[in-house]
Amino acid sequence: MFVKWSMMLLLLSILFFNFFLVNIFSKNFFLIEYVISSMSSMDLKFYFLFDWISNLFICIVLLISSMVIMYSNSYMNSDKNKNCFCIIVLMFVLSMIMLILMPNMLMIILGWDGLGLVSYCLVIFYQSTNSYNSGMMTIISNRVGDVMMIMSVLFLFNFGSFDFMSLNKTELILGIFIILAGMTKSAQIPFSAWLPAAMAAPTPVSSLVHSSTLVTAGVYLMIRFNYLFTESLNMMFLLKISLITMMMSGMNAYFETDFKKIIAFSTLSQLSMMMIIISLNMPELAFFHLVMHAIFKSMLFLCAGLIIHFMNGNQDIRMLGNFFKVSPVIMSCMFISILSLMGYPFIGGFYSKDLILEFFFLKINNLILLLLFMMSIIFTFMYCIRLLYFMMLKSILSMNYYSVILDFKMVIPIYVLTLFLLISGNFILWTVVMNSKIIFVSLMSKFIGMILMMLSFYVSFFIFKSSLKYKYSMEFFYKMWFLSSLTSMIFMLNNKNLLKMSMMDWKWMEMMGPTGFKNEMNKLALPNFWLNLISFNKILILIMLMILFLT
Incomplete structure (x- = not known):
């Protein structure tokens, strides 16, 4: 089941990539419209919009989903409910595709709510109290965004159409609704708490959720409809919130020791960077970084899942040092993905991150905002360097690896994504970004990224040499x-x-929920249960009563 769906999604990804090439070079798009019903002056329509943005993003989503499903075939091999897991992941991908393709607000809500509900099912897949709490935090935080979407529908009802394309001017109130909805889905402050909590899901799900589906839905919505909130008030609010979120996530990632949570905080940091560039009115650049981030983050999660799988479920980065001897190739792939996250020259993420840095220094003159952004970038470099330090150089605690035989179906997706990461950065830069704008900056601004990287190396080296005590x-x-x-x-x-x-x-949730029900069913399945239920004394009493009635 897993392999068939994986191959099907891969073929669909290639098909949508061809559509993207046709759209980007011919500079046109396809719009499929179907009128469901008509009431007075309002038409309820069913839209599919195929332009270069939607085609490229669906290509990336389907590619990552294909690799994740193939990876899950081995990762979830011992799980009894692995077929159910595959179906839920496919529903998740379908909801994301609905969100990407439809520019109609009513239809967007179908995909938006589908993502929220299916993500809850995936977070509570491992049934326990911790998973239940994480799932509730995820779904309740996302309900705020759903309320904003419903308010947008009510607002659009006044215009006689639910289509965004029928609006030809900036609407302040509608822009606020879209910004708040995007902030909840993409976990900006004060809605950031659910993102690390969603790590309770299986690692392949984390790879899908944190790279190209759930958390990117808010950013994609704001990229698609950025012309609705180009008011300076909305843009300044979004810029400041995103800078604070980026600072907070960088700090937490640096002090965290849980492997999956570090990657989750790095996702939050990169989402904030996308929000920052959207607030500077550069949606094409934000989309470029969104695509590159999806590729290297999914690859990073798959490598992390493989390492955790071999470490018998242990997620402490202080035990990572020995794994380089077990599988140098997998650690090399992970090394490439972390360098891409840092923005190391000429690896995937560099092309988008370098442009974002240049454009930020070109547009912003406020000293406080510049300092906040530079500190956030330094923290990004520092937690990447810390992860590389523990992974490559240092092993504080020794750890025995249990299964060191690499499964073919778990390794192939990582190789495919690595190859795609090395090729795609330059390709998308020249096909998408360079067709729209060319940025002219000073020599100092051009090298500011490399200067910050070197500074973070020195700061990290100083911190590693000093002993930080817990306070x-x-x-x-x-x-x-x-x-x-x-x-x-x-x-x-x-x-x-x-x-x-x-x-x-x-x-009560543990006892009366799915776990308790499963335990009770297991008891009923035991043959000794029915014998123990009727005690010896009860049998004696029944025999005595039968004798009395017979006499």
Whole structure:
């Protein structure tokens, strides 16, 4: 089942790539329209918009989904519900495709809500209290974005059409709704707490969610409809929120030791960078970085999943050092993806990140915003260098690897994505970005990225040589500036009774939920259960009663 769907998605990805080439070189698009119903002056239409943005993004989504499903065939091999897992992942991909192709607000809500509901099913796939809490945090945080989308539908009802293409001017209120919806889906402050919590899902799901589907839905929506909120007030608000989120995620990634959470915080950092460039009115550049980020982040997660698989589920980066001896090729692929995340010259992510840096220094003159952005970039380099340091050079704790036989179906997706990462950066740069704008900057601005990279090397080396002791004041950096507590448990901070009740609820959910039901069914399946149910004393009483009635 997994291999068939993987091959089918790969063929569809190649088909949409051909559509992209036709669109980008002929400079046209295809629009398929079907009128479902008509009431007075309003038509309810079903749209499919095939332009170069939607075709390229669907190509990337289908390619990554194909690789993830092939990878899952081995990763989820011992799981009893692996076929159910495959179906849920396919529903997830279908929801994302609906969101990408449809420029009609009513139809976008179908894909938007589909992503939210299916992501909840994937986060709680491993049934436990922790997964349940993470799933609830994910779905409730995303409900805020759903409310904003419904408000947008009500607002568009006044114009007599649900199509964005019928709007030919900037609308302040509609722009605010779209910005808030995008902020919730792409986990900007104050909605950032659900993104690390979604790490409770299986690693292949994390690869799909954090690269090209769920978290990028908000960014894609804002890229597609950026002309609706080009007001300076909206743009400045989005710029400041994104800078603060990028700073926070960089700090947390640097102090974190959980492998998957570091990659999750790096996703949040890159999403903030996309939001920053959208707020500077460069949607093509944001889309370029979105595509490059999707490729190297999915590859990074697949490498991480393989390492965690061999480390028997352990996710501590301090135990990574020995793995280079086990599989140098996989670690080399991971090394390439981390360098791409850093923006190392002439590897995939460099082409988009370098352009973003240049454009930011060209457009922004505010000293505080410039310092915030430069500090965020330095933190990005620092957590990448820290990850490379623990992965390549240092092993604090020794770890035994259990299964060191590399499965063919787990390795091939990583190789394919590595090859695609090395080729795609230059190709997309010359086909998409250079057709729209050319940026002229000073020599200092051109080399600012390399200067910041060298500075972060020196700072990281200084920190590694010094011994940082744990202090309670550093909890602020470890726990996302206490955002998780503020957004999910704000009413429980000073109320112990509510906290006790919530602990009771967790126990009830564990006992009466799917896990408890499964345990009870397992008991019923045992033959000794029915013998133990009827005790020896009860049998004696029944025999005595039968004798009395017979006499």
